[in-house]
Amino acid sequence: MNNNKYKILVVEDEDNISNLVCTLLEAGGYQVISAKNCSSGQMLYFSHRPDLIILDLGLPDIDGTELLKEVRKDSLTPVIVLSARTDETDKVAALDIGANDYVTKPFGSAELMARVRSALRTSRHSSGNFSNGIFEADGLMIDYDARRVFIDNSEIKLTQTEYNIIAFLSVHSGKVLTYSAIIKEIWGYNDLGSIKKLQVNMANIRKKFGAKPGKKNYIVNELGVGYRMCERS
Secondary structure, three states, X not given: OOOOOOEEEEEOOOHHHHHHHHHHHHHOOOEEEEEOOHHHHHHHHHHHOOOEEEEOOOOOOOOHHHHHHHHHOOOOOOEEEEEOXXXXXXXXXXXXXXXXXXXXXXXXXXXXXXXXXXHHHHHHHHOOOOOOOEEEEOOEEEXXXXXXXXXXXXXXXXXXXXXXXXXXXXXXXXXXXXXXXXHHHHOOOOOOOHHHHHHHHHHHHHHHOOOOOOOOOOEEEEOOOEEEEOOOO
């Protein structure tokens, strides 16, 4: 079973719409978390770092644009606005703030799912992944669309966090990424245990990859600085 599903945060206060959207996404193979107001949405965003956000604007506590602004302070996480506001000025304002797409209610299920797929594809390509969705290096193969990793054609079973680390390193293959840069990308925050948490995940990844001292390995630890993945072949 693949544990590396794309994670989508749905921020919507209307139960019938939230339930419909969550059901559609789960049926499409996505992992879904949901919130009914802006404050909860912010908390879930920073704690889960989803791959995409579907955001209502008319939330009961704070306007959804405030969450969009918060996300855009440090992230290119794609955001699809799902709103009953049909005025062109509202659409333009949301897009100018940083929304990737704007879908008005009522909406078609097939259209929404197509917009989700498009936003995830665009996000993957704009963050530096390769146009064919595949990374290859010396027997290592990463299928970004399926979120699966193989070494010499054998699948390596990774947790979602482990996969996210590997994908991030591969996008910047050949470059040393600092501990803080990796931590910010994966968890979105630093705390006293962040480096230890990263080191534990990296130890598990390297063990699964069959890393051995003195041999060429896919990931190199630049002591005191960060990690570097071997360059794409």
